[in-house]
Amino acid sequence: MGNITRRAFIKFAGLTSFVLLTGFPKLGYGKEFISNNFFDTPVGRQRINLIKARQAGQYKDDIIMREKFKMAASHENPMIKKFYSEFAHHPLSEISEALLHTHYKARV
Amino acid sequence: MVRKVKTFKGDGGVPNDTGTYRKGELRGIIKIDQETCVGCDTCRTVCPAGAVKGSVGEKHSIDVDRCINCGQCLLNCPFGAIEQMSFVDHVIEKLKDKKTKVVAIIAPAVRVAIAEEFGAEPGTLTVGRLWAALKTAGFDIYENNFAADQTILEEGTELLARVAAHSGLKELPVELWGKKIVLEVEEFKHKPLPQFTSCCPAWVRYAEIYYPKVLPNISSCKSPQQMAGATAKTYGAKDVWKVKPENIFTVGVMPCTAKIFEASRPEFDSAGRFLKISGMRDVDAVLTTRDLAEVFRKLNINPMKLPEERQPKDFMQYTGGATIFGVSGGVMEAAVRFAFHVLSGLEPKAMSPQWDFEDVRGYRHPVVSATIPVPLKADYKKAFKTDQLNIKVCVVNGIGPDGAHLKPVIEDVVAGKSPYHFIEVMTCPGGCINGGGQPCHPVELSLWEKFLYALAGSAKK
Numbered sequence: 001m002g003n004i005t006r007r008a009f010i011k012f013a014g015l016t017s018f019v020l021l022t023g024f025p026k027l028g029y030g031k032e033f034i035s036n037n038f039f040d041t042p043v044g045r046q047r048i049n050l051i052k053a054r055q056a057g058q059y060k061d062d063i064i065m066r067e068k069f070k071m072a073a074s075h076e077n078p079m080i081k082k083f084y085s086e087f088a089h090h091p092l093s094e095i096s097e098a099l100l101h102t103h104y105k106a107r108v
Numbered sequence: 109m110v111r112k113v114k115t116f117k118g119d120g121g122v123p124n125d126t127g128t129y130r131k132g133e134l135r136g137i138i139k140i141d142q143e144t145c146v147g148c149d150t151c152r153t154v155c156p157a158g159a160v161k162g163s164v165g166e167k168h169s170i171d172v173d174r175c176i177n178c179g180q181c182l183l184n185c186p187f188g189a190i191e192q193m194s195f196v197d198h199v200i201e202k203l204k205d206k207k208t209k210v211v212a213i214i215a216p217a218v219r220v221a222i223a224e225e226f227g228a229e230p231g232t233l234t235v236g237r238l239w240a241a242l243k244t245a246g247f248d249i250y251e252n253n254f255a256a257d258q259t260i261l262e263e264g265t266e267l268l269a270r271v272a273a274h275s276g277l278k279e280l281p282v283e284l285w286g287k288k289i290v291l292e293v294e295e296f297k298h299k300p301l302p303q304f305t306s307c308c309p310a311w312v313r314y315a316e317i318y319y320p321k322v323l324p325n326i327s328s329c330k331s332p333q334q335m336a337g338a339t340a341k342t343y344g345a346k347d348v349w350k351v352k353p354e355n356i357f358t359v360g361v362m363p364c365t366a367k368i369f370e371a372s373r374p375e376f377d378s379a380g381r382f383l384k385i386s387g388m389r390d391v392d393a394v395l396t397t398r399d400l401a402e403v404f405r406k407l408n409i410n411p412m413k414l415p416e417e418r419q420p421k422d423f424m425q426y427t428g429g430a431t432i433f434g435v436s437g438g439v440m441e442a443a444v445r446f447a448f449h450v451l452s453g454l455e456p457k458a459m460s461p462q463w464d465f466e467d468v469r470g471y472r473h474p475v476v477s478a479t480i481p482v483p484l485k486a487d488y489k490k491a492f493k494t495d496q497l498n499i500k501v502c503v504v505n506g507i508g509p510d511g512a513h514l515k516p517v518i519e520d521v522v523a524g525k526s527p528y529h530f531i532e533v534m535t536c537p538g539g540c541i542n543g544g545g546q547p548c549h550p551v552e553l554s555l556w557e558k559f560l561y562a563l564a565g566s567a568k569k
Contacts, residue, residue, distance in 0.1 A: 036512035042557040051538035053231030057220035062428035071427035072463040073445035074260035091265035099338040106320030107128040
């Protein structure tokens with residue numbers, strides 16, 4: 001007698017967690033645990049290595065295109081030159097406006 | 109190991125204007141499966157648009173009128189409860205039809221991620237192998253990176269025109285490939301600075317729903333995917349491939365779920381309007397990186413078993429500036445490379461560090477800004493009345509939880525006190541490489557982290 005039974009302990013633990021999970025936060029705690037900076041959130045921290053690895057791959061491709069094909073900036077692409085000389089004339093031309101530009105619409 | 113994402117079959121779009129959708133647009137691309145959702149609240153804390161409904165312990169759902177289709181919820185759901193609309197079967201059907209020329213428009217970020225679907229390490233560069241696999245499957249290739257180069261020519265020139273107009277110039281001479289053109293820039297006075305990038309369709313929809321005031325600031329350039337579709341069916345059909353535009357079926361292969369929505373926007377039938385062919389879409393279907401892997405699996409193709417060699421021709425040619433579109437800061441760097449060339453008249457060698465603008469690169473910081481001094485060539489010195497133009501740029505690396513990264517930057521623009529010329533916005537943290545259509549690595553939260561999320565979630569209510 002006087003000992004805490006298994007059932008009572010579970011009940012106590014359950015109630016405590018219930019208070020922690022529902023009552024506590026109503027007082028306003030918890031907000032600061034989730035940062036406004038995605039990279040400082042638990043999910044964000046998990047994704048950093050993945051983002052780094054894929055980013056490295058992308059910059060590796062930049063170097064390959066520059067080293068092997070000698071093309072760093074967009075105007076150095078021979079097909080771009082061909083596209084404008086054979087078809088679109090120059091950036092912001094009438095053909096460009098018709099095919100490569102658009103407009104936006106408020107969705108309220 | 110990557111996790112499989114459940115998909116459901118795509119439809120033909122909404123029959124009439126409904127809520128924030130226009131006739132023909134695809135609605136409900138991302139869906140939370142009510143059976144699997146346990147109400148952990150992770151999706152709500154990563155959503156940039158505040159579109160997730162429900163609190164801790166409740167089944168969550170998506171408010172489609174607020175949703176911008178970025179897919180960050182889907183990518184980060186610890187329980188794999190979120191599904192994506194898919195057009196895999198539709199594309200395979202078209203591949204079997206011998207009359208149709210199926211053109212794959214492959215985005216930069218696909219090449220650093222698709223290998224993960226076949227067991228390779230994240231970041232494994234897959235270009236030649238990807239091209240070979242696409243050809244085996246029956247696709248022709250239009251590099252979205254080529255379209256990225258088109259975007260830079262158009263968007264970069266637009267930026268120069270806006271800067272010139274707001275510096276009081278009436279016309280701006282631009283020299284490209286030894287040829288001089290003179291642009292009338294007076295009309296650009298009505299286009300405000302800073303200019304925002306327009307490549308990210310989730311960001312464009314975000315602005316359309318939440319900040320319509322900044323729409324005039326967004327570059328009028330289509331995203332590379334839509335430029336590719338429109339060019340493939342006009343110049344591509346007539347001058348390069350010599351086929352009927354009606355027989356071309358364009359498939360965007362994107363790291364992105366918002367691209368699925370973008371292709372369905374009603375105005376994107378510009379090739380059809382240009383050629384006077386009615387009912388022709390610029391981009392006919394969009395596959396995510398995961399979807400393309402599924403197409404390969406269904407056709408028994410493993411790109412990792414094919415040789416990694418490149419012999420780019422026609423629309424497969426692209427530059428270094430184009431391929432970095434896949435990372436946050438990349439569009440900005442590519443635009444700066446181009447603007448630097450035009451304004452200074454310099455032609456640095458390909459490997460010259462002069463082409464590296466590392467200040468704008470970022471994967472760790474939510475907002476990156478830089479001032480880039482550009483020496484002006486003689487005739488610009490006179491026109492701008494200065495020897496050097498300081499271009500102020502800003503990169504928003506992910507819109508952030510409930511818009512947290514973007515809001516301070518955009519509020520400044522709305523208030524008319526933004527110090528920048530050019531602002532890049534990527535909805536997904538890290539850029540397209542971390543897009544909602546990429547191979548999905550399970551998120552594993554510790555008990556403590558789950559507890560924190562629960563606390564934060566119920567505190568928000």
